[in-house]
Amino acid sequence: MTAIAMPTNLPTNLPTNLPTTETSHDPTTGEPVLTVATQGPDQVDAVVRASLAAADAVAGAAPAVRAGWLEAIADAVTARAGDLAEVADRETGLGRARLDAEVLRCAAQLRFYAAVAREGGFLDVVIDHATTAQPDLRRMRVPLGPVAVFGASNFPFAFGSLGNDTASALAAGCPVVVKAHPAHLATHALLLRTATEALAAVGAPDGALSTVTGFSAGTELVVHPALRAVAFTGSQQAGLALAGLSATRPVYIPVFAEMGTVNPVVVTSAAQAQAAIVGAGCADSFTMGMGQFCTKPGLVLAPRGSAIADEIVASVQRHEPRGPLLTTGIAGAYAAGIDRLIAAGAMTLTYVAEPGQGTAVSVVVLAADAELLQPRSPLLEECFGPVVVVVEYDDAAHRDYILSQLQGCLVATVMSDGPQDPELPGLVSVLTGLAGRVVVDEWPTGVATTWAQHHGGPWPSTTAPAATSVGSGALDRFTRPVAYQSITDAALPVALRTDNAWGLPRRLDGILSPAAPKRARAARRTTKTAGTSRGATAETSKTKATGASTTAKSAAVPSKTRAKRPSRSAAADSTDDAAQGTA
Secondary structure (H helix, E strand, O other), X not given: OOOOOOOXXXXXXOOOOOOOEEEEEOOOOOOEEEEEEOOOHHHHHHHHHHHHHHHHHHHHOOHHHHHHHHHHHHHHHHHOHHHHHHHHHHHHOOOHHHHHHHHHHHHHHHHHHHHHHHHOHHHOEEEEOOOOOOOOXXXXXXXXXXXXXXXXXXXXXXXXXXXXXXXXXXXXXXXXXXXXXXXXXXXXXXXXXXXXXXXXXXXXXXXXXXXXXXXXXXHHHHHOOOOOEEEEEOOHHHHXXXXXXXXXXXXXXXXXXXXXXOEEEEEOOHHHHHHHHHHHHXXXXXXXXXXXXXXXXXXXXXXXXXXXXXXXXXXXXXXOOOOEOOOHHHHHHHHHHHHHXXXXXXXXXXXXXXXXXXXXXXXXXXXXXXXXXXXXXXXXXXXXXXXXXXXXEOOHHHHHHHHHOOOOEEEEEXXXXXXXXXXXXXXXXXXXXOEEEEEEOOOOOOOOOOOOXXXXXXXXXXXXXXXXXXXXXXXXXXXXXXXXEOOOHHHOOHHHOOOOOOOOOEEEOOEEEOOOHHHHHHHHHHHHOOOOOOOOOXXXXXXXXXXXXXXXXXXXXXXXXXXXXXXXXXXXXXXOHHHOOOO
């Protein structure tokens, strides 16, 4: 086999003499879990060629057929849920309770994207029939081709090898090559074997889903001429490196990198009366998963003189959350990040002493003066781990000035006195310009896989602010619009032909025509049982900020913490290493 010629204008500062094997480790003990061989250029070339050979068959399969592929994978993942969680626990230290739920969340996500594919609206089919003034024009979105997926370290199932990126790319009609995360080698191997066996059993083409391993293999993958897009969840450093690598190609391809930044929380003047509730909710949220969520609140803006900081400190001291970070690289980056925050002028309010063994670190609460929040300050950069910075503002004008200094983020939160809070409309408007998701009176560590979800945000939280990595809109990343003019039915893609054999929703001469009734009912039934359902597919509990009862919710990030939203009368009674880290 003759390899496709590689670009010659690659960066000259790439590492050399890279290892020929990778090893994953137990973060609680440091013991090795699995060692595997990495792939060289010829092996990567063969994998991508196989993916390219499958591209037409994957794209040409009816959306309902691709939905069947995803449902088969979901069934296989569910059947092996216990084994998958056990292997992942050895490589992440996240605990069986969390991982048992996350495996089921992964299966629910796969079923959700199957429902999105089957419904067919993502193809955005538009037909304008010929008139005396215009030709026949038909437009739809077509799959890009082979997609590379770089999964996250903190969610081995939900954002890992078979997570949102892989599922949405397959649903959109693109074959996927997954670059194995070095911290999840055993988990990844079992996931890929489970998925490829399921795909083969239902007749999916060879090459629809494949994998490579190793840092250099990831580099070769991104610059391969046959690759058409990259999806990444991780650190800003690694996301920007992938985007820069794509820019060296003779033909640039999009890199959809979800990187994360500092997610702000604004406490309104009236909400300071609920300081105990807000403080406890904040502590639960920023320490959840030892702060290893990209939606973690990192900066709290509170009215000057309020008790918000004291209540956050009190909650941390009361519960003393402990646990390991995912890798030694992440733990080292977290320690260095805390040092940078302190050097930038932050003051330590409290920390958890003696955090534990292995990669365990201290939970830290910091305070900083508002004037320190200047462009390029470390105080405005993400520190991945269990740390939060509290800053007090003088009045609404001062608060809005502080917000104007912040970078774009994935999610911004308002803690208010309820719907009647006079500051709420203005803050929602301001935060809309800052974030991809705005949350009111709930804590943001929750990303439900639903039709309306947007998990993205303005630069530098992502490389593509209009894109989402979660929800029905995630498929848009892997398709592009093409218009067809004056083409006979037989030569058109199936979705644009007059008979509508796939039963798709289409816009005909400006009027939206729903899907064929039988197809629409099937899509609705599938959606009901997919990622938005409640019950056994629950990721984990939704915890009230008061620490009270829990209820299950599927396809949501573990333990979405909700702030109590009291009425006026209630308010009166109760005042990858560092390069692949977030999800």
